[in-house]
Amino acid sequence: MAVSKTLSPTAVDTVPQPETLLQVFWRRYRRNTMAVIGLVLVIIFILIAIFAPWIAPYHYNDQNLRNTWQPPSAEHIFGTDDLGRDQLSRVIYAVRTAAIVGLGASALSLLIGAVIGSISGMRGGWTDTILMRLVEIFNSFPAILLAVILATNLGQSVTTIVIALAITGWAGYARLIRGQVLALKNQEYVHAARTLGASEQHVITKYVLPNILGPIAVALSFGIPYAMIAEAGLSVIGVGIRPPEPSWGNLIQLGINKMRGFPYLAIWPTLLFSLTLLAFTWFGDGLQEIFNAKGER
Amino acid sequence: MLGLSFLIFLIKRFAMMAISLVVIISISYTLLRYAPGNYLDTQRAYQTMSTQINQNSEAYRVQRALFEERYGLNKPLYQQIWVYISKAATFKFGPSFQTPSVLIEDMVRERLPRTLIIVLLGIGLALVVGIPMGVLAGFRRNTWIDYIVTGFSMIGQVVPVYVLAIMLILIFAGRVWNILPGGGWSTPTPKPQELILPVLTLALGPIAGIARFTRNQVAETMSQEFIRTARSKGVPEQLVIMRHALRNSLIPVVTTTAPQIAYALVGSVWIESIFRIPGIGQLFATALAARDYPLMITSVVVLALGVMLANLLADILYSVLDPRIKLEA
Numbered sequence: 001m002a003v004s005k006t007l008s009p010t011a012v013d014t015v016p017q018p019e020t021l022l023q024v025f026w027r028r029y030r031r032n033t034m035a036v037i038g039l040v041l042v043i044i045f046i047l048i049a050i051f052a053p054w055i056a057p058y059h060y061n062d063q064n065l066r067n068t069w070q071p072p073s074a075e076h077i078f079g080t081d082d083l084g085r086d087q088l089s090r091v092i093y094a095v096r097t098a099a100i101v102g103l104g105a106s107a108l109s110l111l112i113g114a115v116i117g118s119i120s121g122m123r124g125g126w127t128d129t130i131l132m133r134l135v136e137i138f139n140s141f142p143a144i145l146l147a148v149i150l151a152t153n154l155g156q157s158v159t160t161i162v163i164a165l166a167i168t169g170w171a172g173y174a175r176l177i178r179g180q181v182l183a184l185k186n187q188e189y190v191h192a193a194r195t196l197g198a199s200e201q202h203v204i205t206k207y208v209l210p211n212i213l214g215p216i217a218v219a220l221s222f223g224i225p226y227a228m229i230a231e232a233g234l235s236v237i238g239v240g241i242r243p244p245e246p247s248w249g250n251l252i253q254l255g256i257n258k259m260r261g262f263p264y265l266a267i268w269p270t271l272l273f274s275l276t277l278l279a280f281t282w283f284g285d286g287l288q289e290i291f292n293a294k295g296e297r
Numbered sequence: 298m299l300g301l302s303f304l305i306f307l308i309k310r311f312a313m314m315a316i317s318l319v320v321i322i323s324i325s326y327t328l329l330r331y332a333p334g335n336y337l338d339t340q341r342a343y344q345t346m347s348t349q350i351n352q353n354s355e356a357y358r359v360q361r362a363l364f365e366e367r368y369g370l371n372k373p374l375y376q377q378i379w380v381y382i383s384k385a386a387t388f389k390f391g392p393s394f395q396t397p398s399v400l401i402e403d404m405v406r407e408r409l410p411r412t413l414i415i416v417l418l419g420i421g422l423a424l425v426v427g428i429p430m431g432v433l434a435g436f437r438r439n440t441w442i443d444y445i446v447t448g449f450s451m452i453g454q455v456v457p458v459y460v461l462a463i464m465l466i467l468i469f470a471g472r473v474w475n476i477l478p479g480g481g482w483s484t485p486t487p488k489p490q491e492l493i494l495p496v497l498t499l500a501l502g503p504i505a506g507i508a509r510f511t512r513n514q515v516a517e518t519m520s521q522e523f524i525r526t527a528r529s530k531g532v533p534e535q536l537v538i539m540r541h542a543l544r545n546s547l548i549p550v551v552t553t554t555a556p557q558i559a560y561a562l563v564g565s566v567w568i569e570s571i572f573r574i575p576g577i578g579q580l581f582a583t584a585l586a587a588r589d590y591p592l593m594i595t596s597v598v599v600l601a602l603g604v605m606l607a608n609l610l611a612d613i614l615y616s617v618l619d620p621r622i623k624l625e626a
Binding site for chain 2: 127140141142148149152153225232236237238239252253256260263267270281282
């Protein structure tokens with residue numbers, strides 16, 4: 001303080017403002033071209049999802065039975081499907097469904113994983129052993145198979161698919177968060193808070209969680225495309241989101257069924273779906289670089 | 298290595314696998330018990346006379362009671378689970394709903410080899426193609442070879458099998474260029490051309506994964522001290538690569554093959570449904586559509602068991618190849 005008082009006002013002005021944390025992140029992030037492209041595509045994806053009703057030229061369920069199986073034309077850029085619905089509009093609405101499923105399922109998985117992982121890490125002992133064995137069991141076999149069974153059980157709407165994917169997808173998050181909690185638990189500031197009498201809940205929400213946001217963001221950016229792949233996968237074997245509500249899965253399924261006679265329907269959903277998945281992966285790789293979180297999903 | 302500690306390791310791992318399977322079976326049974334839409338209802342829906350047999354009619358109730366009696370569905374849930382598990386332990390799964398006269402274990406015996414053929418061919422192809430790709434990219438880091446391999450492996454790892462299947466069918470079995478069959482499986486022995494597209498679809502993901510992993514391993518090994526030492530004492534570059542770099546970087550590749558086998562086994566569900574291959578994966582998909590619960594659970598158990606065995610095998614192989622690694626369950 002004493003030094004700054006002796007400086008003249010002009011000298012103070014020339015001292016550059018310190019970078020904010022976001023600026024630091026952005027400076028590191030933009031070095032990776034693919035990551036920037038990924039980020040732009042993800043933003044476009046989210047904008048399409050939000051503004052789907054305004055962008056789409058038709059409603060996703062506007063049928064026109066005199067105009068079925070149309071190849072791409074000026075009126076219907078992607079053509080029309082078996083009920084004469086505009087395929088472009090259905091693809092746009094599918095983006096919205098994918099956003100809901102991807103974000104919803106991974107957010108819910110993360111929530112379950114965060115609760116179980118932080119309890120496991122903070123408590124330790126028996127609780128930890130039992131919970132981690134449970135995580136091991138969930139990780140030892142392909143969760144998608146259980147999600148399939150769960151989806152048949154719950155029914156096949158957007159909400160139930162989100163729930164099915166969340167219940168089967170939490171184990172990875174739980175292990176990630178437990179590891180982070182264990183690493184942070186013995187940090188001095190956590191000890192200090194404990195000594196001052198902070199409750200366990202207070203320690204977790206105020207000190208531990210903010211410090212593990214980086215690895216969580218990375219895990220989410222890989223979890224979201226995983227949830228989308230799972231959703232579409234369920235549709236392809238017939239237990240995904242039911243039509244008429246469009247999703248990547250049921251568009252692709254219709255494409256597969258009609259591939260022989262009418263290949264137009266399969267092309268756009270598969271290409272755009274793949275592009276979406278790639279965008280999230282580039283975005284995730286970029287995040288992983290700046291947070292330097294190795295491993296984990 | 299094959300001493301007492303190895304035996305204990307095996308026992309622990311098998312115990313863990315058994316517990317996992319019991320948990321999976323119990324969860325699946327419980328879920329399916331409370332699932333809406335039972336087998337009889339889905340069957341009635343397929344029959345034209347379904348409207349005539351009302352759900353409240355005496356005939357329907359008698360039929361349902363008989364059905365539940367035959368499959369033990371009228372017993373309490375825990376008993377059903379127990380009966381299933383104790384029979385499954387001796388590889389007996391009973392008849393399925395769809396084909397009361399055929400035992401599920403016979404179906405598994407007939408179909409599992411087909412799934413294994415595709416999976417093993419796919420993984421074999423992935424190793425043969427993926428490792429050289431990764432090695433090449435790892436030695437030529439930041440050149441165009443590296444960029445192509447890295448780009449390819451990124452796409453191959455992200456794009457799901459059903460999307461790859463569609464793309465390959467559209468390219469090789471489409472209207473423009475119809476050179477390969479887009480599905481089917483001749484019994485008893487499949488034609489080689491029927492295998493090409495499914496195996497290729499299945500292999501692309503593992504090729505990508507293995508290439509990427511190998512590349513990173515080689516790149517990391519090349520930056521280590523002992524490589525510099527070998528070079529500085531005048532060992533020819535070829536020998537550095539063959540004797541020092543490759544051996545050290547290829548051992549960990551074994552660990553990445555197990556998840557690839559798991560990926561391929563799970564992927565077989567989609568590949569077999571799309572390419573119409575009568576294997577375990579297709580069994581699962583058709584069982585789902587018909588709400589054939591015994592068949593669903595059994596195919597999940599078989600697939601999950603395959604995944605677990607692949608992981609176990611990888612752990613054992615890894616410790617054999619690299620004596621520094623200790624087996625711990």
